[in-house]
Amino acid sequence: MTTAGVRATARISARDDGRGGTALPVLEGDGPLALRRVRAHGDEARVMLVGAMSGPLGGDRFAVEAEVGERARLRVGSAAATIALPGQAKGEARYDVRLRVAAGGELCWLPEQLISTQESELYVSSRVELTSGSRLVFREEQVLGRVGEEPGRLTSRLTVLLGGRPLLDQEVACGPGAPGGWDGPAVLAGHRALGQLVVVRPEFEDRMPEPRVLGEYAALSPLAGPAVLVTALARDALKLRRVLDEALASLG
Template identity: 60%
Template sequence: MSLRATARIAADADGGLPLLVGDGPLALRRTRAQGSYTRVTVVGAMSAPLGGDRLAIEAEVRDGARLLVDAAAATLALPGRSTEPAAYDVRISVGEEGVLRWLPEQLVSVHGSELRMRTTVELAATARLVLREEQILGRHGEPSGTLVTRLTVRRAGRPLLDQELAFGPGAPGGWDGGAVLGGHRATGQLLVVDPAFAVKPVDARPIGEHAVVTPLAGPAALVTAVAPEALVLRGLLDAALADLAPC
């Protein structure tokens, strides 16, 4: 039987969490604060998402609030009894002067799985955002499952970024070719949105051999990276995070 579950977070400027509700496999825990950020950790309570599951997380960062969301472990997209793809939706809003650091662990696309993940973000004009996504295509020594991810971000009501990625046997041909992954099995993105970039834009530049920083109109910067494995990918994105958004 397929699972339906939605977890919800709301953060206030005084550090409070007026809404912190886990559901099904998405358990939420308030954990030790990191600097000035209220911190919430997503703890997987069971194996999910499986084929046919419909999971969601909704996060509201209210005006002036500072929230860090991370995870206790990687998320594994697994095959299930249903032939339907699993769906995982993340819906985020950040109010005026709000700050969100969304730093989950890796998403692992297990062989035989099919997952469609959608992340939608609405930002106020003075909001700041750090959002990291990491996709690991198969466990060690196995082929990837089918994974489709879409990231849509709007700032002050205007489109900032709308990007879709598709990997695995259900994706269009060429996804693992030289023009896309070049044989790598780990890929990730780091999006940083900061009004300060309007005054001092980020320069386009490479990070090592397999990552690049791209300035976006908005003001924002997008880091895109590929790597042979998860540890190398995290190192590339951590280096970019320290440079673009150290706190």
């Protein structure tokens, strides 16, 4: 029998304030998901996601929803890494991210790493819906196990839509119970940190960055739209972040 875990949702709405800045008419979180507005940078509003409790634990259902209106700019980060733990409740935990950006809006989604600990079970679903003319930087980083620890089971799906058409739709599963070969040479090759960066910019319609290798285990690939995908593997979280930061800087 599965024991119900914690249910929590955080919501953010960003709007052009008509004075050269971005207002946040909705900024609410509950339970373990707390939101804090931090100092703005120019016309960009900045929000920090703060974990008020441990989790997600087994059976938990967390969700974060953000909507960016026309001409609004929003950057979302997190105060610390998210740590998936087994907990006392049985069953898989779930973490859903739902993001929407209107034409002329911009979203930078830059949370800290997700760490999958031993015996945890977590399914992460991220869905980004963009309107033509919007801009996006989406970073996702996952670390399989703490130092000297085997990972739990982690499944992550990322879907990015532009004008209702898919730019990217992919899923990766790692750890016990995942399809065979996830740790083999064709997938992670023994690495324990994996990440990706999706960058969508209207100017890529005129000049798309060339595909290229970035370091030893990373690559930049154009997508079927004004977007690029950077995928990277690394031995640890620090190295992974360095590779993704360098890739973003190289895009301007």
